[in-house]
Amino acid sequence: MRSIAVSGISVISSLGSNIEQTWSNMLNKQSGVSQVTLFPVEDQHNRNACEVKDLKSICIPEVYEKGRATSLLITAIDDALFDAGLDESFLQSARCGLSVGTTMGELNGLSREGAHMKYGPHLLAKNVRDYYELGGPSWTLTNACAAGNFSIAKAMDELQSGRVDVMIAAGVDALSWVAFTGFSSLRAMSPDFCSPFDKDRKGLILGEGAAVLILESIEHLQKRSRNSKAVIKGYGLNCDAHHITQPDPDAVGAITAMQEALQHAQLSPKDIQYVSSHGTGTRANDSMESKALFKCFGSGITTSSVKGNIGHTLGAASVIEAALSVKIINEKIIPPTANLHQVDPEVEVHVIKDHPANFDGENIISNAYAFGGINSSIIIGK
Structure with missing residues (x-):
């Protein structure tokens, strides 16, 4: 591929x-x-x-x-x-x-x-x-x-x-x-x-x-004798149809989307150094996504959300987050999660807060979810 x-x-x-x-x-x-x-x-x-x-x-x-x-x-x-x-x-x-x-x-x-x-x-x-x-x-x-x-x-x-x-x-x-x-x-x-x-x-x-x-x-x-800023390596898409508005609390579809993206890109979980989360700020979505990240990558994975800065831009959100993931790869730095004061104790992964974090990895997963149980993950790499 x-x-x-x-x-x-x-x-x-x-x-x-x-x-x-x-x-x-x-x-x-x-x-x-x-x-x-x-x-x-x-x-x-x-x-x-x-x-x-x-x-x-x-x-x-x-x-x-x-x-x-x-x-x-x-x-x-x-x-x-x-x-x-x-x-x-x-x-x-x-x-x-x-x-x-x-x-x-x-x-x-x-x-x-x-x-x-x-x-x-x-x-x-x-x-x-x-x-x-x-x-x-x-x-x-x-x-x-x-x-x-x-x-x-x-x-x-x-x-x-x-x-x-x-x-x-x-x-x-x-x-x-x-x-x-x-x-x-x-x-x-x-x-x-x-x-x-x-x-x-x-x-x-x-x-x-x-x-x-x-x-x-x-x-x-x-x-065209041009250089690539990054590459799109793979994606995973599905619909678990759990509920018309609420995400599946067991995160089955979200986990599957990330696993399929890894398979599509011929990568393993250890090849991902950062996840650009959907991170809407709703209790149900953040809980579901953090559970999915923990089950896929363990507690050591790093994540953050840009929706504290620019809000939820609906259909634009995941392309904005993909473009910013390209910036992260090129600038080697990750913006912090805005308005995050104390991470929910139930969130078992590392969420960037307070200050930008260094990025020296190779690959990023960018997640997006939608009403009706739609789950999607894109892998962007060097």
């Missing part, structure tokens, strides 16, 4: 309009939480989220008019293409495909007052294909909060099959009244901050953002 090269990365989050700003603020334990301004929240119990500020100022006008999610996505793709040394003329002449993971899709026009414009997940891929005039395959993956990992896995499949030379693997979700009200009704949101793995954690904070990995076959990257 051929590894797939990562030639370009990008992130837009509440901590920055690009990956360098986001990365720097994470190292300093900054939080993007503020009171929501995009829609009315006066009648909501929870009023905080992680918004991307001044989005209009970083987008070109014709993109911004297509909707908030499209604006985040195309701006992130532009950044990742630049990082990979690719331009639009190359995309139009090459075998380039697209896979987009999202939970809500493009919700421009869907509001409390009802729908006034076209909306839906399919619009994201259509808008990107039209904007860049892509001729390769395009996929929209709507596996809820694990959709980003599914988009990376699909991109990997397309490249390994030889159908394409380059894949744009993306994840995006814009903050919306629909999602905010939905999560609030589930009583899953914290009233102030997200504190993953903390003994007093209160729940998640919603965020928004986008991230992109430009993926290529090693052979294609060598023809």
Whole structure:
């Protein structure tokens, strides 16, 4: 099985309009939480989220008019293409495909007052294909909060099959009244901050953002005389169907996803030095995931979560975390878990807190889980 090269990365989050700003603020334990301004929240119990500020100022006008999610996505793709040394003329002449993971899709026009414009997940891929005039395959993956990992896995499949030379693997979700009200009704949101793995954690904070990995076959990257930032070595995907919203407390599906990713990558548990956890800050999810990590790797494994910094960005989350895992490999440092004061005694693995940690390993697993019992793991390595 051929590894797939990562030639370009990008992130837009509440901590920055690009990956360098986001990365720097994470190292300093900054939080993007503020009171929501995009829609009315006066009648909501929870009023905080992680918004991307001044989005209009970083987008070109014709993109911004297509909707908030499209604006985040195309701006992130532009950044990742630049990082990979690719331009639009190359995309139009090459075998380039697209896979987009999202939970809500493009919700421009869907509001409390009802729908006034076209909306839906399919619009994201259509808008990107039209904007860049892509001729390769395009996929929209709507596996809820694990959709980003599914988009990376699909991109990997397309490249390994030889159908394409380059894949744009993306994840995006814009903050919306629909999602905010939905999560609030589930009583899953914290009233102030997200504190993953903390003994007093209160729940998640919603965020928004986008991230992109430009993926290529090693052979294609060598023809362009470019170096790889990292490689995608394997993935594991499943659905245990335990419950519509609650994770399986025995973590069977999460364990299986990590084991299958290791098998796919032809690695063993001792080859993994760090896990980028899903780490939502909800009691059920953090408990399940920490149990899965302990059973797969033992108490010595190191983990952390970025959701204390940027909130839960839904379909964008796992691509953001994958892009940041590439940064960890290249910068040899891991940002600490924000808002973590005292690790829950039931968490039997090492969670990074207080200060950044050194990383001198070879491989990272990045996990993402979703409603309905969806489990996903991606392995990213040097």
